Amino acid sequence: MSTSNKVPILMYHSISDSKNSLSLSVDKFYNQMNFMKKKGYNTINLNEINQNDKNKFIITFDDGYEDVLINALPILKKFDFKATCFFVTDYLNLHNIWDQHKNDFILLKTMSKIQVDEWLKNGMTIGSHTSSHKNLQKININEKISQISRSKNFFKEEFNIDVKFFSYPYGSYDNETVKIIKKYYEFAVTTKRSRYIKDKFNEYLLPRVPVNKNDSLVKFFLKIKTPYEDIKYKND
Template sequence: MKKKTVIGILSGTTIALLLLFSTVLANNSQLVEQQGAETKNIDHKVNSPSDHHAENSRNTSTHSNQNPQLNNVSNENTLVPKIPVLMYHHFDKNKNIQNGIIGDPTVFEEQMKLLQENGYTTLTTQDIIDVKNGKSTMPAKPIMITLDDGYESNYNYVFPVLQKYNMKATIFIITDYIENPQNHPSEYPKMTWEQMKEMSDSGLVLFQAHTDILHTKYASLTRPITIDGKVETPQQYEERVHNDVTKNKQLLEDRLGKPVNAFSYPNGLYSSSSEDIIKQAGYEMTLTTEPGLLDLQTNDPLYLVKRINIHGQASADSILEKIAEPEANE
């Protein structure tokens, strides 16, 4: 009886173990199948054409950001590293008096038309400053039109052309010539505040600084001078120049209601001392008469900007040659 009981118990235990073993095998088989299915899904994702496209897009985007030249976007300074800055002064229809700085207004219009036909976009000094500070984007073919001194011919001849072709210009003003014209008799009259306000309000003309009174003695802007038999001290020189360029700036801002932050050196003369004084007075840009282009890749791209003088007797077509070779002799 005991023998049969033991055998029964062993048989029951064996059956239980066999059942347990079968269950484990079944579970393991299901787990392997599930893992295999997941592996297949993963392989499908990796090999998905859409994901290859997304990966390629990410790679293209990375390379594009590393080289702005590949972007069809003009808000990178490196895309247009050098900008032509054209320089004019006065205009007169009398060909007998046209010279290096007195041009033919008809030729000026032909030049502006030619620039527009060749895809150039005109910018003011404020536009350039905004681009540098990241507040604006750079057009594909930028160019600047600048005029020095503030002759009335700028109102009579230049302004109508700008209106006709919707182009911009920056004019650098000697404010004492405008404030006190009686103290500066000349056969070439300057603009009035009323004319300047009309031009400024159009949005096509920006007026900037060209000294208040020191233009008549432009060399005195660069160094101490002798006054009443005594040579100025460095402090006296700095105060004199600072007072002039500050007054120049304030008069223009008060009269026209727009920021003045660019300064054109009379006759292109400057020194390291004058640069320091002008920067301290709040100017963000200075321009010279040295031939060349505005180079946005230099350390201080908006200081001592080079320009291209457009000779008063130059033909309309020659303007494109000057832009291509800005340092060539006139």
């Protein structure tokens, strides 16, 4: 195995005091970012993941919630951190209706095009989370291509940006899906749990470290600085 540095790719969704299971409180997010700054960490983007510099980490947000702009962005700017937000392009300025089958479903507002532009103007990065958040393992190849390509085309048409980053909805993919992703994107993140280790993971199946609403700062430390995620979930 490579002895290169292990890079935690943090996975967040909503940053708010909502009771939604995917929402991390604003205070906890602040404390986590403050912790990373005090430990000498700096953020990089996915395309910089094979740098040899120590103490690098990546911040990602799935779904593109409005509260990420309102609550997380000021904190990111305070600590001079950058982050990538993955958007569901058909549902900008709407809500997370793809989660409505969940027993604990709570409505969350997504960013509008104007807010996406504000995210970009503040030095942040965007990625695709498909056009309508469908499970890519459960649809045919034509639907897969549509879900994967339409979201990329949207950002090219609306923002003149060639989006290079992708996040699999629900963390679900198959070999057919990965082949399509390789045609449209350069990096893709999963929900497989581990810090990134060069030569162990490829750029289209990058693992992440999920940050959960009940995680204490001690557990956050374990996920970032120790093999906790690498070993505990190595067979996932």
